[in-house]
Amino acid sequence: xxxxxxxxxxxxxxxxxxxxxxxxxxxxxxxxxxxxxxxxxxxxxxxxxxxxxxxxxxxxxxxxxxxxxxxxxxxxxxxxxxxxxxxxxxxxxxxxxxxxxxxxxxxxxxxxxxxxxxxxxxxxxxxxxxxxxxxxxxxxxxxxxxxxxxxxxxxxxxxxxxxxxxxxxxxxxxxxxxxxxxxxxxxxxxxxxxxxxxxxxxxxxxxxxxxxxxxxxxxxxxxxxxxxxxxxxxxxxxxxxxxxxxxxxxxxxxxxxxxxxxxxxxxxxxxxxxxxxxxxxxxxxxxxxxxxxxxxxxxxxxxxxxxxxxxxxxxxxxxxxxxxxxxxxxxxxxxxxxxxxxxxxxxxxxxxxxxxxxxxxxxxxxxxxxxxxxxxxxxxxxxxxxxxxxxxxxxxxxxxxxxxxxxxxxxxxxxxxxxxxxxxxxxxxxxxxxxxxxxxxxxxxxxxxxx
Amino acid sequence: xxxxxxxxxxxxxxxxxxxxxxxxxxxxxxxxxxxxxxxxxxxxxxxxxxxxxxxxxxxxxxxxxxxxxxxxxxxxxxxxxxxxxxxxxxxxxxxxxxxxxxxxxxxxxxxxxxxxxxxxxxxxxxxxxxxxxxxxxxxxxxxxxxxxxxxxxxxxxxxxxxxxxxxxxxxxxxxxxxxxxxxxxxxxxxxxxxxxxxxxxxxxxxxxxxxxxxxxxxxxxxxxxxxxxxxxxxxxxxxxxxxxxxxxxxxxxxxxxxxxxxxxxxxxxxxxxxxxxxxxxxxxxxxxxxxxxxxxxxxxxxxxxxxxxxxxxxxxxxxxxxxxxxxxxxxxxxxxxxxxxxxxxxxxxxxxxxxxxxxxxxxxxxxxxxxxxxxxxxxxxxxxxxxxxxxxxxxxxxxxxxxxxxxxxxxxxxxxxxxxxxxxxxxxxxxxxxxxxxxxxxxxxxxxxxxxxxxxxxxxxxxxxxxxxxxxxxxxxxxxxxxxxxxxxxxxxxxxxxxxxxxxxxxxxxxxxxxxxxxxxxxxxxxxxxxxxxxxxxx
Numbered sequence: 001x002x003x004x005x006x007x008x009x010x011x012x013x014x015x016x017x018x019x020x021x022x023x024x025x026x027x028x029x030x031x032x033x034x035x036x037x038x039x040x041x042x043x044x045x046x047x048x049x050x051x052x053x054x055x056x057x058x059x060x061x062x063x064x065x066x067x068x069x070x071x072x073x074x075x076x077x078x079x080x081x082x083x084x085x086x087x088x089x090x091x092x093x094x095x096x097x098x099x100x101x102x103x104x105x106x107x108x109x110x111x112x113x114x115x116x117x118x119x120x121x122x123x124x125x126x127x128x129x130x131x132x133x134x135x136x137x138x139x140x141x142x143x144x145x146x147x148x149x150x151x152x153x154x155x156x157x158x159x160x161x162x163x164x165x166x167x168x169x170x171x172x173x174x175x176x177x178x179x180x181x182x183x184x185x186x187x188x189x190x191x192x193x194x195x196x197x198x199x200x201x202x203x204x205x206x207x208x209x210x211x212x213x214x215x216x217x218x219x220x221x222x223x224x225x226x227x228x229x230x231x232x233x234x235x236x237x238x239x240x241x242x243x244x245x246x247x248x249x250x251x252x253x254x255x256x257x258x259x260x261x262x263x264x265x266x267x268x269x270x271x272x273x274x275x276x277x278x279x280x281x282x283x284x285x286x287x288x289x290x291x292x293x294x295x296x297x298x299x300x301x302x303x304x305x306x307x308x309x310x311x312x313x314x315x316x317x318x319x320x321x322x323x324x325x326x327x328x329x330x331x332x333x334x335x336x337x338x339x340x341x342x343x344x345x346x347x348x349x350x351x352x353x354x355x356x357x358x359x360x361x362x363x364x365x366x367x368x369x370x371x372x373x374x375x376x377x378x379x380x381x382x383x384x385x386x387x388x389x390x391x392x393x394x395x396x397x398x399x400x401x402x403x404x405x406x407x408x409x410x411x412x413x414x415x416x417x418x419x420x421x422x423x424x425x426x427x428x429x430x431x432x433x434x435x436x437x438x439x440x441x442x443x444x445x446x447x448x449x450x451x
Numbered sequence: 452x453x454x455x456x457x458x459x460x461x462x463x464x465x466x467x468x469x470x471x472x473x474x475x476x477x478x479x480x481x482x483x484x485x486x487x488x489x490x491x492x493x494x495x496x497x498x499x500x501x502x503x504x505x506x507x508x509x510x511x512x513x514x515x516x517x518x519x520x521x522x523x524x525x526x527x528x529x530x531x532x533x534x535x536x537x538x539x540x541x542x543x544x545x546x547x548x549x550x551x552x553x554x555x556x557x558x559x560x561x562x563x564x565x566x567x568x569x570x571x572x573x574x575x576x577x578x579x580x581x582x583x584x585x586x587x588x589x590x591x592x593x594x595x596x597x598x599x600x601x602x603x604x605x606x607x608x609x610x611x612x613x614x615x616x617x618x619x620x621x622x623x624x625x626x627x628x629x630x631x632x633x634x635x636x637x638x639x640x641x642x643x644x645x646x647x648x649x650x651x652x653x654x655x656x657x658x659x660x661x662x663x664x665x666x667x668x669x670x671x672x673x674x675x676x677x678x679x680x681x682x683x684x685x686x687x688x689x690x691x692x693x694x695x696x697x698x699x700x701x702x703x704x705x706x707x708x709x710x711x712x713x714x715x716x717x718x719x720x721x722x723x724x725x726x727x728x729x730x731x732x733x734x735x736x737x738x739x740x741x742x743x744x745x746x747x748x749x750x751x752x753x754x755x756x757x758x759x760x761x762x763x764x765x766x767x768x769x770x771x772x773x774x775x776x777x778x779x780x781x782x783x784x785x786x787x788x789x790x791x792x793x794x795x796x797x798x799x800x801x802x803x804x805x806x807x808x809x810x811x812x813x814x815x816x817x818x819x820x821x822x823x824x825x826x827x828x829x830x831x832x833x834x835x836x837x838x839x840x841x842x843x844x845x846x847x848x849x850x851x852x853x854x855x856x857x858x859x860x861x862x863x864x865x866x867x868x869x870x871x872x873x874x875x876x877x878x879x880x881x882x883x884x885x886x887x888x889x890x891x892x893x894x895x896x897x898x899x900x901x902x903x904x905x906x907x908x909x910x911x912x913x914x915x916x917x918x919x920x921x922x923x924x925x926x927x928x929x930x931x932x933x934x935x936x937x938x939x940x941x942x943x944x945x946x947x948x949x950x951x952x953x954x955x956x957x958x959x960x961x962x963x964x965x966x967x968x969x970x971x972x973x974x975x976x977x978x979x980x981x982x983x984x985x986x987x988x989x990x
Contacts, residue, residue, distance in 0.1 A: 411959060
């Protein structure tokens with residue numbers, strides 16, 4: 001029986017394993033050095049904040065693996081030998097494989113700052129990072145101040161975590177506004193304002209220069225503004241990079257990540273790479289070569305399982321979507337909304353923002369055809385299926401706004417802002433539109449609709 | 452704020468201590484008219500009971516309630532021995548024999564003790580019921596409010612509401628939780644099986660009881676009153692904790708309204724008007740003694756209103772309940788109306804995370820809850836059979852013993868002692884999940900014929916597990932959400948907390964067309980559309 005070996009038990013590797021098992025009787029082995037069982041990395045923050053225990057982050061009970069004949073091995077892969085189709089492990093004898101899936105995820109990106117090896121300097125990615133955070137920042141008595149470096153999603157999560165234990169946080173962000181490399185300026189401003197309102201000392205246009213320590217432990221950071229900020233913890237959240245150092249001396253073609261074609265195949269036969277560690281040689285238009293996101297890891301796992309089981313398929317994800325949470329402000333995005341950096345004339349934006357509450361909406365549309373291209377939503381939940389269909393059917397911006405109620409996914413009895421949004425649209429364009437009530441027929445596509 | 456909370460906690464503990472101490476305090480001064488009153492109330496015809504009371508209680512002052520209990524037990528024993536012997540006298544006429552048997556006392560000696568204790572109690576508590584009300588209930592309420600209300604200013608955002616739950620002894624099965632567990636279990640055991648200890652509680656509630664129903668407080672009045680007070684105070688906590696969530700605010704107001712008005716005030720006022728007291732929202736088979744012969748007789752003999760209650764009770768169970776579940780899911784009852792649900796959603800909210808999510812628990816749940824439903828139905832069948840035919844047993848089983856077993860095992864131990872007592876350890880819906888026969892019935896309707904579902908939002912789930920952790924019914928919500936599948940489980944009471952704690956906006960409680968409600972998927976929205984279609988068609 002064919003032996004499939006998967007390195008990495010994150011969402012990509014485990015999704016692949018589950019789907020291979022659904023379609024085949026192949027022997028499946030998943031190797032991980034981090035944890036005995038698959039857990040949801042995205043939930044680590046909730047463990048620190050006390051919402052959950054680590055065991056709650058496991059999506060499957062421990063009996064699941066044996067029942068589904070997915071073998072697990074906790075060990076570190078040191079090297080791969082594609083000629084003999086075998087792997088060298090740290091604590092176990094070498095293993096052989098028929099197909100190998102590399103799904104080793106990411107590792108926090110450090111940029112070689114002086115002092116980055118000090119104790120109390122860390123990223124937030126693994127269970128080991130969580131343990132380290134508990135050690136160096138258990139409470140405000142031991143950790144008088146923490147400095148979080150880098151304005152991404154993990155940065156804001158780490159700030160929220162530390163804040164939950166009443167540890168004062170200074171948040172260094174290189175850009176003028178938080179995450180404006182991804183978001184339009186208006187959205188970035190909104191989030192910056194929101195972070196400040198939570199009592200976080202957000203410093204924009206500020207970078208880390210040096211980490212200062214004493215007796216091997218961090219005591220302060222020096223910023224490029226020349227300021228020294230005393231602290232007991234430095235959270236490095238300046239992004240992640242593919243976790244592929246162990247492959248450096250292998251014949252695998254590597255760049256930032258493991259290079260793969262559209263079929264998620266590497267340059268070596270029967271070796272594949274999926275998830276954060278995979279780098280598309282020719283990414284789809286509008287998409288990045290490395291997309292280190294939970295959802296893409298899962299989709300690559302779903303796709304590769306088909307290939308492994310004999311139906312060779314390219315990875316062709318549908319419309320982009322993502323989500324995050326900035327303290328108590330939820331964010332969802334669908335389609336393509338240009339960031340502040342990629343200002344183009346072809347794409348226009350329609351913004352709506354609540355005057356006092358942390359609620360906002362940015363819709364991108366084609367300037368000439370008015371075709372709806374994407375949406376960022378803050379503090380309001382949207383129905384994935386509905387927005388996805390609007391994108392596929394290339395609906396116009398006004399159509400989308402008229403039928404906005406169909407996409408509302410907020411809990412029942414929540415106030416709807418449909419009227420205000422339409423009013424803002426009329427105000428901006430002078431175009432009078434009438435909102436339509438929510439329709440299950442449209443949502444479920446129960447009858448073909450003439451537009 | 453911290454200081455205010457500490458003061459609150461202190462006041463609460465003082466109030467609770469006083470409340471607890473009331474069970475042990477007391478001095479009693481017996482007078483023969485006390486025995487006469489008790490005998491009259493309980494229909495005791497034994498003259499020995501009165502005569503021997505002076506012998507048994509040779510001192511007329513007792514310090515300990517336990518002496519009183521023992522004394523009454525002796526007295527009942529003495530009296531019953533006497534008449535049993537009398538009935539066995541040879542050459543006795545039939546009438547004389549029957550007369551002797553009729554003097555045997557069947558009343559629960561503990562109930563007699565409770566009434567005797569109320570009458571004979573002397574001292575501070577009896578003289579100053581209002582003072583002791585304030586020292587126990589009053590301090591408890593004020594203390595709890597001092598503890599709860601500052602949270603309105605302390606927690607600034609919705610995302611913080613579950614901070615430290617698993618780092619706090621009271622909510623993480625620490626020693627505080629075990630203490631609360633022991634206290635709650637003790638309280639229910641006392642209420643059900645040692646009611647004589649509640650005599651002071653009834654005394655301090657007499658003024659309120661008299662104002663409402665015109666009579667003295669029974670232990671069930673004490674329980675009903677406490678239930679309302681606890682729910683009211685803990686509902687304020689809910690309002691603060693979930694103040695960002697309109698669904699939670701409305702739902703909390705609804706359960707509070709139905710408890711205070713329907714379960715408490717209306718029955719009390721009906722009693723005052725000498726009408727048959729009933730809780731109009733309490734549906735059979737949760738209301739398991741609805742078809743018991745004493746209730747049927749009582750209703751039928753109470754004129755038009757009695758008949759209305761009878762018809763309403765049947766219509767409620769057979770028509771209203773299933774139709775409403777079809778349109779709204781069982782949540783309309785379990786987390787908007789029901790009293791058990793009401794307590795679970797207020798007092799029990801801090802413990803919702805303790806329900807087990809394992810497959811094993813789900814298996815146990817299905818056996819148990821459907822077993823109780825079957826039990827309730829068999830018992831009711833036997834009851835109605837006995838009622839209409841006059842036979843005392845069905846298939847060799849005595850109707851009375853089936854009823855007694857159900858009342859004891861399910862009505863008292865499961866619903867009360869375990870159902871509420873186990874909150875801090877096994878979560879707030881132990882009864883609703885494993886025991887409630889009405890929930891089992893509603894569950895069938897919800898699973899197989901309803902418009903209600905929790906919609907999973909395409910591919911947005913990140914498997915974080917907040918939804919599963921905070922599901923009070925022990926549903927592994929994540930298992931469905933991460934597959935992109937809607938949740939249509941029969942046990943879901945629609946509390947809406949999974950949707951509230953989800954950090955990615957993945958879950959929404961809603962009712963829509965039945966078509967597409969159950970939507971097993973192979974892979975999730977967001978991936979290759981042709982692959983999606985291919986795999987989902989194959990399924």
